[in-house]
Amino acid sequence: MHDIEHTNFQLKSIPVLHFNIQSILDSHGFGNKNDYQNIYINLYNSLKEAIIDNTLQEGLKLPPTRVLANDIKISRSTVIKAYELLVLDNYVKCINGSGYYVSSSKNTKIHFNLKSVNSFKHYPTISKKGNAFQKNIHLINNIQSSSEIAFKPGLPPLDIFPTNIWRNLSNSYWGGIKSSELSYSKSIGLQCLRENISNYLKIYRNITCNASQIIITTGSLHSLYLIGNALIDKGDKVLTENMTYPHAYRLFKSLQAKVSQIDLNNTELAFGNFKNNLAKFIYTIPSNQNFLGNKLSMPKRLELLQWASINGALIIEDDYEQEFSNWNKPIAAIYSLDRQDRVIYLGTFNKLLHPSIRLGYMIVPNYLQNTILNIIEQSSRFVSPELQKVMSMFIEKDYLNKHIRNIVAIAQERKELFMEHFISNFGDEIVLDSSSTGLNILGKFKNSNVSDQDVSAYLKQKGIITNPLSKYYISKPLENGLVMGYSCVNNKLIKQSISKMKNEYSNFLKLN
Numbered sequence: 001m002h003d004i005e006h007t008n009f010q011l012k013s014i015p016v017l018h019f020n021i022q023s024i025l026d027s028h029g030f031g032n033k034n035d036y037q038n039i040y041i042n043l044y045n046s047l048k049e050a051i052i053d054n055t056l057q058e059g060l061k062l063p064p065t066r067v068l069a070n071d072i073k074i075s076r077s078t079v080i081k082a083y084e085l086l087v088l089d090n091y092v093k094c095i096n097g098s099g100y101y102v103s104s105s106k107n108t109k110i111h112f113n114l115k116s117v118n119s120f121k122h123y124p125t126i127s128k129k130g131n132a133f134q135k136n137i138h139l140i141n142n143i144q145s146s147s148e149i150a151f152k153p154g155l156p157p158l159d160i161f162p163t164n165i166w167r168n169l170s171n172s173y174w175g176g177i178k179s180s181e182l183s184y185s186k187s188i189g190l191q192c193l194r195e196n197i198s199n200y201l202k203i204y205r206n207i208t209c210n211a212s213q214i215i216i217t218t219g220s221l222h223s224l225y226l227i228g229n230a231l232i233d234k235g236d237k238v239l240t241e242n243m244t245y246p247h248a249y250r251l252f253k254s255l256q257a258k259v260s261q262i263d264l265n266n267t268e269l270a271f272g273n274f275k276n277n278l279a280k281f282i283y284t285i286p287s288n289q290n291f292l293g294n295k296l297s298m299p300k301r302l303e304l305l306q307w308a309s310i311n312g313a314l315i316i317e318d319d320y321e322q323e324f325s326n327w328n329k330p331i332a333a334i335y336s337l338d339r340q341d342r343v344i345y346l347g348t349f350n351k352l353l354h355p356s357i358r359l360g361y362m363i364v365p366n367y368l369q370n371t372i373l374n375i376i377e378q379s380s381r382f383v384s385p386e387l388q389k390v391m392s393m394f395i396e397k398d399y400l401n402k403h404i405r406n407i408v409a410i411a412q413e414r415k416e417l418f419m420e421h422f423i424s425n426f427g428d429e430i431v432l433d434s435s436s437t438g439l440n441i442l443g444k445f446k447n448s449n450v451s452d453q454d455v456s457a458y459l460k461q462k463g464i465i466t467n468p469l470s471k472y473y474i475s476k477p478l479e480n481g482l483v484m485g486y487s488c489v490n491n492k493l494i495k496q497s498i499s500k501m502k503n504e505y506s507n508f509l510k511l512n
């Protein structure tokens with residue numbers, strides 16, 4: 001056997017291929033009378049062809065020589081000869097004690113076929129909508145996807161998520177599972193979860209709604225995608241705040257809406273210029289307007305409802321992170337003030353528990369519910385019932401309540417530590433905005449010539465993550481600064497990272 005170097009070679013956990021090897025060999029010329037004298041050459045050629053046309057893909061394990069010999073009724077030594085020839089020609093790698101694997105196509109003697117290159121132009125064109133999604137991905141701030149955690153904005157304290165409790169609930173789900181529960185499920189979501197969410201909303205948001213009004217989704221962005229598809233035709237007008245959720249803005253643009261911005265705090269909504277706006281809806285984040293915990297005032301909330309009523313429009317209320325920003329001085333959700341069924345309420349567990357969970361919900365006006373359910377039915381169908389059931393138990397057994405109290409307390413403790421160390425390191429060079437109440441905190445530069453985007457890019461190279469405030473704005477930025485998340489960073493790392501950030505910021509100033 002030849003030994004191989006194991007570098008860059010990915011073994012796939014695909015089972016040995018002997019169940020259909022006979023038909024693969026047949027369709028690649030095995031058994032041709034002409035080659036029959038040199039049967040190992042015939043076997044070599046058919047396997048080679050199957051590798052070249054990707055029927056046998058990189059990393060796949062070939063059947064053991066004894067099994068293949070038995071299956072195709074030839075001697076084992078013939079199979080070994082064919083395999084060894086493939087190894088010599090780099091089509092196959094042999095791993096001692098494990099077997100023969102299809103090799104990386106980069107190492108093989110495959111010559112790229114010009115005919116197939118020419119045929120690329122014959123692929124179907126990508127739709128206008130597909131292209132719009134492609135183009136708009138670069139619009140305004142992209143959430144940083146680095147592995148560093150300090151000081152990535154918008155993350156809850158991930159390190160205290162109760163994984164043991166979640167595992168036990170998950171075990172109990174599988175322990176009591178009935179085979180009928182493994183079948184298709186309703187698009188609207190499990191009744192038990194919707195009931196528990198409706199209780200949760202009553203307690204935490206003073207929202208009265210029936211379980212039948214709640215639709216389960218994989219999160220707020222999924223909810224927005226469904227709403228957008230239900231409401232937006234090309235050219236339809238929609239409104240967002242100037243500083244908004246980048247994903248929502250990009251989504252509305254990709255669905256070919258005309259997106260305009262509005263300053264909800266200053267505009268005379270119902271009776272000013274805004275009055276005759278023919279927008280289908282306004283998307284707002286009233287509990288956390290600028291990602292720093294600013295809240296839309298009660299009079300403005302009422303004015304917004306009036307505007308929607310006068311203009312026959314809807315309000316999409318994204319109440320994300322309200323558990324953090326609304327903790328001390330809760331303000332009524334717009335949904336709870338609505339008497340005309342004009343508010344779509346979005347909630348998510350992706351911020352409260354962890355973004356990888358992918359679970360959220362929405363309450364939609366009655367007239368829209370069937371359309372949304374039909375879109376789900378014809379796309380994602382339903383959210384995993386296992387996830388829904390475990391979440392439902394998590395709420396019902398009071399773990400969610402305890403977890404919220406825990407994360408709010410930890411986030412507060414970390415915020416105090418963050419502020420203390422930041423102020424002692426930075427003095428008045430970068431001043432923290434003490435009014436920030438959400439999961440992020442804003443730092444403003446003393447020197448107004450400093451560009452937040454340049455500082456953020458420089459710090460990122462040095463392993464410190466921040467978001468430049470100016471990139472949250474859709475139209476001209478009104479302010480400049482660094483948005484930082486502290487709540488997912490433990491105490492030790494907070495101290496270390498602030499010292500490092502201070503050094504790197506000084507280096508940045510020297511260089512610029």
Ligand SMILES: Cc1ncc(COP(=O)(O)O)c(C=O)c1O
Binds near residue numbers: 218220222348349360
């Ligand atoms: C304004 C806003 N809403 C909602 C979300 C959460 O979306 P999802 O539930 O899809 O993770 C985010 C995440 O960053 C957000 O910034």
